[in-house]
Amino acid sequence: MRDRRGSTGMKVKIRPAGPCRRALEIEVDASVLEAERKTIVEEFRSGTTIPGFRKGKAPASIVERKYADAIQEELRKHMLPKCYREAIASEGVDAVAVVDVKNVSMEDGKGLSFTATVDIPPKFKTPKYKGIRVKGEPMEPSEERVDDAIREVREKFSTFEDADDRAATTGDAVKVDFTATVDERPLTALAKEAAWVGKGADFWMMIGDAREAIPGLSKGIDGMKVGETREVSVEFPGDYRIESLRGRSASYDVSLKEVKARKLPELDEEFLKTLKVGSAAELREKARNGLRSAAEQAETRRRKNVLAEHLLKHTNIDVPESLVSEETRRIVQDIVMSNTSRGVSKEEIEKERDGILAEATRSATERVKLGYILERIADEAGISVGEDEVGKHIEIMAERHGADPAVLRANLEQRDGLDDVRKGIKSEKALDYALSLAKIKKK
Incomplete structure (x- = not known):
């Protein structure tokens, strides 16, 4: 004292x-x-x-x-x-x-x-950050992945043709009518907030679509013919978007009305010209380069995450409660906004309040701890942040949010947000520095 x-x-x-x-x-x-x-x-x-x-x-x-x-x-x-x-x-x-x-x-x-x-800021011993061992994942795309990427490009330009004369199969677009029950009760009564899940007319879906709105329904339609009616069982996952249906089983009476087969464009001169490439080989190389670039970015981020986890694990540090509380508030806001944008009701969010707060507090504590650790590393390494870097970062933020860079900068200055921008850039540079010193063990 x-x-x-x-x-x-x-x-x-x-x-x-x-x-x-x-x-x-x-x-x-x-x-x-x-x-x-x-x-x-x-x-x-x-x-x-x-x-x-x-x-x-x-x-x-x-x-x-x-x-x-x-x-x-x-x-x-x-x-x-x-x-x-x-x-x-x-x-x-x-x-x-x-x-x-x-x-x-x-x-x-x-x-x-x-x-x-x-x-006040914490006092702690700087963890060893030079020569941390990190396992590297391969970044060169396989030939199969390149094939898939080219197919995805072709699918964007695909057309659909009538195929009512055969059974529906994976990749087809189908039009159906359906009604659903849960425990012999109409599903529409159980999930009033999403009646479309329980009853549909002239409803189009893709067979085999991993992102289908009613999980497993298209699999049950596979093999049906136009005019046929079939009972299909659906199991809603525990994390389904509609809370009242999570973990429930439903029975769907489905009538198939139309089948359309997807027709992919040939890799001919006309299509390649549309894609602005000179040959199929050039398209393949372009797809490979795109996949490689995405893999390199993902691998760099993964390695940084591994480094961050290592630094947190090997640093004994207490952090200011006020900073953790402020960061927790921000994370909770982000979680609530994200759930709201996905159609989750306020009542559902309120039910998960304790879990959301606990997870937000855990994440906030780690973020604040890592921020102090990376700031220490940056200071020891003589890392600084120039105004040109701040300006470039603001331009990227503005482009991401569709805002004017000058207006965004003015808003940040008004609420003392530029320091947070500088700290974020400095932390990222410190993590880049630690990664440059890491020992990468390739598989």
Whole structure:
């Protein structure tokens, strides 16, 4: 504990209040408080009109009696932040946040006393980050994957032809009518928020589509012919988008009305010209390069994740609770927005509130810890962030969100967000640096 009275009439005691938290017990002399009170009284006097006196000419004693409560509140609002800021500066406390102000006592003739609690950066030993062993995954695409990529391109330009004269099969587009029941009750009554899952007319779907809205329904249609009716069993997964159907079994009565076969374009000169390539070999090389580039980016990110996990695992570090709370709030907001955009109701989100908060807190704690670790590595390596890097990052952010870079920068400056941008860039550069020193073991 430190105990010191400065030359400004303020006494400060500092005591630990947690691993990354300090309590500043502050006492301010009555003379300092009285001087501030006189200043505030004068401000009230000059700005108010009291009957019988011209504006700003009423005696201070009358003004003080008339506005006693307001003056006291203004004095409190002014003195508390002024004093704890002075205490933080004079004592050299590296405060990342003022958590709370309590035990406030302010009386005429007795001065001011209160306790300000602040969070401070953690003290920790830098983990070993040079030569970390990381297993590398292959980044060269297989010939089969190149074939798949070319097929995906052809599928984007495919057409569909009538195929009502044969049974439906994987890859076909089919039009069906269906009704569904769960435990012999209409599914529409069970899932009113998504009645389309329980009953459909002229409903088109692709057989074998991994992203189908009703999981497993198209598999049951495989082999049917136009005019045929079939009962198909569907098992809804535990994470299905509609909560009331999660883990439930449903029976679908399906009538097949139309079948259309997908026709892929031939890799002829006309189609290659549409793709702006000169030959099938060039298309193949272009597909290979695209897959390789995507694989390299994914592998780099995976390796960085491995490094981050290693650094977290091998660093004993406590972090400021206030920063974790703020990061938790951001993550919860992102989770709620993401779920809302996917059609999840407020009621469903509220049911998962505890789980969401627990996961957000865990992620937030790791993010804050990793941020401090990477900042330490960056400082030791002499890594800095230039304004050109900040500008480029803002341009990328603006393009991603369809915003004007200048407007986005102005918004960031207004809410003190540029420091977060700089910290993010610095952390990423530190992770790049650690990766450049890693020992990659290729498979």
